[in-house]
Amino acid sequence: MDVAASGVAETVRGHPVDPVSGAEGHGRCLVSGGDLVGRVVGPRAGRLVPQPRGGVRGGVGLFSRDVVVAARAGGDTDARAARWRTAEAARARPAARVPGGCARGPRSPCLLARGRHLVRFDARGGQGCGATGGQYAATVPELPGTSAPDAAGIPGRVARGDDGYEAAVRDPLFNRLVPDGRPEAVFHPQNETDLVAIVNGARATGEKLALRSGGHSWVAASVRDGGLLVDLGAFDSVSINTAARTATVGPAVRGGHLGSALVAEGLAFPVGHCGTPGVGGFLLGGGLGLNWGEWLPSCFSIRSMRVVLASGEIVRASATENADLFWLARGSGPGFPGIVTEFELQLRPLPRDIRLSSWTFDLAHVDAVTEWACRAIRQLPASVEVSLVLQGPERPGGPATVGGDPDAPTHVVGIVAISYTDTEAEAGRAFAAFEEAGVPPVAVSTAPDEAGAPPAAVPAAPDESGRRTVPPGIHPVEHLDRLSVAFDELHVGVDATYPEGHRYLADTFWSPRDLADLLPRLAETLRAAPSGKSYILSAMPGHGAGRTLLPEGEAAYGMHDTSLVVPYVIWDDPAADELNREWLNRVAALLEPLSSGHFLSEADLRHNPGRVAGSFRAGDWARIQRLTEQFDPTGVFHRYPLA
Structure with missing residues (x-):
């Protein structure tokens, strides 16, 4: 981008820039040190927009794609080094929320530089105030017909064919197995005003919108063929009201960040077991978060939310305000017909003593281990969360990894139990069920006898201390006993099982059977997995009472049963895509006859479209379809990501 000797860029978004000195004139103006140094002319007249890339994040300037072309406030007219020091981006917030904000009206956001008003945008198309010492520092008159923002000028717009387009689509995605379809453009809105402009523009042109909060969708739900992708990355604020035990969070806030912010205030929320997903998709899909058997899925802890509707209207939804929309948002996942810009969450006191015990056994003992674990699970208090894998x-740490134990079994069955209690003594009592679960029959040999019969099964005695913290007679490969863990570090071990730069498939299966029945059926199939990183996670929410755990009819999320089994397929070589897909299909073939439904957020939607309806109760699915059409009758938003 050429820069004139005066420090004024010659073009902005293809439109000429005229140097001016003290004159207002028509079009948008550039400001430096309180003086007008240029104005943008032409039908688009440029725009002062939040900075999408490079420079100082949150700064404001005039841009041509990623290049700053406006002069910096404060006397420096080097256009390429432009760095506006602002409290708020233009149009981003009302002036009343800007420190020292303009007193001329709450609907007129201000642009500040070094504490001074330089530019004010009148929401109804008036002049700029920019008062410094009673004089205008700059004016920004609106041109006829430009009072409503044009979606094509929203900051950070990257269109098909632009430099960086493919990166804008792919880079935020954690799953490198990306669908073939591509949107026409990617938007990076900075505020609700931008979102309204995008929605109104899409409704007028017929382009459908897909949304991305954090890019952690297993099926890359934000990547659709055609339409527009709206990246909500700028909506990442967290505000905590300690006295009321509530938090207001944006959809792009990562679960790990939210957990750390809450711990600092002595509070908790059922954040996700992974620390990297954005809370937007997590909550809309139901949210199987920490201690969900006692605290329930996270969507049941949402108090209210702000939503941009397909009409362009911004509304608040709660149990008492727009109740149908509130019901729909809690569980309908990527098919929700609106853009949630903030969630108000109900918090709870932080458990003061969180303990973790884990047991890892050779997969050869899967029958005995799962039988023992299920017996213990049914006796546990609600404050203990258990997963089997x-x-x-x-x-992580396996024999085929760098630094792993080469003598460890190649395939294992593991149990992780976490108690959310306030004292070590309470944790001890909570874990007692594992000691009291009795002595299961345990095979003393993993090899068949000479006649080919299975190994003999005999009971084994407790250890010398009399405690039975592992199945008697079986020696765990690894064992952690009541390890103290911080609430905001519980995601670390889970994150390690999802390495970056890999390709992923997943599917989900609710079943009325317990895990002692289900998991042994899958052991040999696991041994045949083409990737040694793939694994099968499972749980029995409510310790076997999952079918009656949820408040019926309160939210779209309502599909539960005794057990949930989730196979995760993880590999890094694109040449192995077909092999890993075939393996997931084999796992699904084993589980589908035993399944009563699916968990939407991690179901294999693109390959099995029936998973969508199967993730809801029959009556709820009919209501979801009806409400979706009611709130988005013209199809502004993409529906579910199906094949």
């Missing part, structure tokens, strides 16, 4: 040789 079948893993292969490339699990």
